[in-house]
Amino acid sequence: MDFPFIKEALSQLFSKPSCQMYVPDKTKEGAPNYRGRIVFHPDKCINCMMCERVCSGNAITHVIEKTPEGDDKVTRTFYLGSCTFCATCMDFCGHGAIEFTRDYHMIATKEEDLMVSGTFIKKAPVKKAPAAKPAAPAPAAAPAPAEGGKVIKPRDDGKPVQVPSKCVYCTICAKKCPAGALEVDRANKTWKLDEDNCVGCGTCAEACPKKAILMPGDEPVTEAAPAAPAAAPAPKAEEKAAPAGAMISPREDGKPVQVPSKCVYCTICAKKCPAGALEVDRANKTWTLDEDNCVGCGTCAEACPKKAILMPGDEPVPADAPAAAPAPKAAAPAAPAPKKEEPAPAPKAEEKPAEPPKPVQPRDDGRPVQDPSKCIYCTICARKCPVGALEVDRTAKTWKLDEDVCIGCGNCYEVCPKKAILL
Numbered sequence: 001m002d003f004p005f006i007k008e009a010l011s012q013l014f015s016k017p018s019c020q021m022y023v024p025d026k027t028k029e030g031a032p033n034y035r036g037r038i039v040f041h042p043d044k045c046i047n048c049m050m051c052e053r054v055c056s057g058n059a060i061t062h063v064i065e066k067t068p069e070g071d072d073k074v075t076r077t078f079y080l081g082s083c084t085f086c087a088t089c090m091d092f093c094g095h096g097a098i099e100f101t102r103d104y105h106m107i108a109t110k111e112e113d114l115m116v117s118g119t120f121i122k123k124a125p126v127k128k129a130p131a132a133k134p135a136a137p138a139p140a141a142a143p144a145p146a147e148g149g150k151v152i153k154p155r156d157d158g159k160p161v162q163v164p165s166k167c168v169y170c171t172i173c174a175k176k177c178p179a180g181a182l183e184v185d186r187a188n189k190t191w192k193l194d195e196d197n198c199v200g201c202g203t204c205a206e207a208c209p210k211k212a213i214l215m216p217g218d219e220p221v222t223e224a225a226p227a228a229p230a231a232a233p234a235p236k237a238e239e240k241a242a243p244a245g246a247m248i249s250p251r252e253d254g255k256p257v258q259v260p261s262k263c264v265y266c267t268i269c270a271k272k273c274p275a276g277a278l279e280v281d282r283a284n285k286t287w288t289l290d291e292d293n294c295v296g297c298g299t300c301a302e303a304c305p306k307k308a309i310l311m312p313g314d315e316p317v318p319a320d321a322p323a324a325a326p327a328p329k330a331a332a333p334a335a336p337a338p339k340k341e342e343p344a345p346a347p348k349a350e351e352k353p354a355e356p357p358k359p360v361q362p363r364d365d366g367r368p369v370q371d372p373s374k375c376i377y378c379t380i381c382a383r384k385c386p387v388g389a390l391e392v393d394r395t396a397k398t399w400k401l402d403e404d405v406c407i408g409c410g411n412c413y414e415v416c417p418k419k420a421i422l423l
Helices: 004-013 050-054 088-092 125-135 172-176 203-207 234-244 268-272 299-303 326-334 336-341 348-354 380-384 411-415
Strands: 038-040 060-066 072-079 098-100 115-122 182-185 190-193 278-281 286-289 390-393 398-401
Touching: 038 072, 038 115, 050 060, 050 088, 088 098, 172 182, 172 203, 268 278, 268 299, 380 390, 380 411
Parallel strands: none
Antiparallel strands: 038 098, 060 072, 072 115, 182 190, 278 286, 390 398
């Protein structure tokens, strides 16, 4: 009986091994934007635990131990064996405590080698509570500025402080708070901070449209006497100013004012309003503000692509006659018609060479014009159009505008990556 494997086994006993021990070359890194081994910076961590909440693989854990001084000793651990390297934790970390390197050498024989840990001391909120409580009633001291002005300073423990004279109680800060530590009552004009749940991440201050929240490092603010009640009759002045044809000025009570000559009724302001205080009817060209629900946050003015909404601090705008609006619509279809019909019977061979050198000119009625030489038909403009007035066919290389539906808001112009749309 033949046993060929015996011969092969004996020959391999005296030969060199066919594989070699893996020795990682730490001098080599992954390609740019490669998400490799995690580096944790405990000195930057504020223990908001946002990374643990968004981790899909539950690869982030923490342990808290009490120190003899009563502070919290926090040890945060990242287990690379469960990590999917999606970098969501890094994206949500607002203080840069999590970093993804280009180190791809993560072969290990022990589980401990796949652990990335860091320890830091977080001051116990109990010690800061006595100092925070006198600062908490600051919102109730809103009438004090009338006497001489009150200076509001940031807290030393990293938690937010409200500036009542600037706050419009729009609830945006409460909605953005990742820890649910803020409670805002728009009706009663109250702003409450949960000292135990607040982690001092500063998300509320970043989201506040009125900059009414102070964080460590911000300058102290001196409150001024509120004059909003005296400006209550401003809405009536707004209604009279628009038809007067002179100037449209911003209101003194902090609420928005529409500029009809600029407004294209695209409804973007109504969609962005956090209080639902705006109602825009595109068909009837109406813009209605709910005085009771409006909080004067200015989100509508920031979102308006035509800058057709005025807020306090804006310059007055001439009130042009809205009757001129339908004129461009009639001129738009009439303008291209004669130009195409007149040269049509003429020799077409002369027109074709003459068209390329002519630059594409914007229209007078505020509607977009495509520049075929720049357009790559990516369909982004059609997807971003709020009224669905654009139709782009990538295969056929066609770009069609619905004249009746287009409102000239300019969104297509702003999102075009190739600047192939003129206004």
